[in-house]
Amino acid sequence: MMRIALIGIICFCILGCQQDTNKSKSKIKAKKETNSIIKKTPEEEVVIPSAGDADIDLSKVKTITQEELMPFLRDYFKKNNQRLFVIETRFGNIKIKLYNDTPLHTANFARxxxxxxxxxxxxxxxxxxxVIQxxxxxxxxxxxxxxxxxxxxxxxxxMPMHKHVYGVVSAAKFTEQNVSNAxxxxxxxxxxxxxxxxxxxxKHTVFGEVVSGMDIVHEISKVEVDDSEWPRQNIxxxxxxxx
Structure with missing residues (x-):
């Protein structure tokens, strides 16, 4: 079975929040979006894809190790100058600008x-x-x-000039054994x-800001959520x- 370590753990303690996001539904559950696996024989597994879970060709995605990460992202940052992005949702679009003085985070997001x-x-x-995450x-x-x-x-x-003010984009992080706040x-x-x-x-890295669409952010912030702050209707x- 696949590793799921980057799911439940990656609720990442946005510090000071009222809910413990480690209780999040981000742990794989038997919901419509997940796959059901039926074992027919010890040699055969039949995977039944569910709605909205189309196959994606990942063969061209380069797997990066921690040792390779910093030179890889620095090189990507130099070669890719895209800093403006649009987040499309059913509520409307949110336009964000990423910063040049956070090159690792900016390059990672762009990639x-x-x-x-x-x-x-x-x-x-x-x-x-x-927040919305x-x-x-x-x-x-x-x-x-x-x-x-x-x-x-x-x-x-x-960066001292990038505070967690209204409308900024920041990176989530692991909650445990993360004294470096990576x-x-x-x-x-x-x-x-x-x-x-x-x-x-x-404790978190601010690496961008919303330049238009905060009205959309606020519409999203009003949705009904469960006890783990997961929206009852996926966004x-x-x-x-x-x-």
């Missing part, structure tokens, strides 16, 4: 957009008057994608608190380069 990783994911966490799902394809991309963390790139490569959040979230400064996202 995931290029790979179409985010298009398999949701805004999977809505914490009222705090994206980049995860309970789809089998999402977790296959993560395994293929690699098992690594991005070094913290905290980031997950897969999940991000947008601060919706009008007074910001200053308790997150230094799919599709992220593309913007002009």
């Amino acid at each position: 995931l957009v290029e790979l179409d990783y985010f298009n398999t994911t949701f805004f999977h966490r809505v914490s009222k008057n705090f 994206g980049g995860n799902s309970d789809k089998i394809v999402t977790h296959k994608f993560r395994n293929k991309i690699g098992d690594f963390l991005i070094p913290n790139e905290y 980031s997950s490569p897969f999940e991000f959040f947008i601060v919706t608190a009008k007074n910001g979230a200053p308790h997150l400064d230094k 799919g996202i599709d992220i593309k380069p913007a002009n």
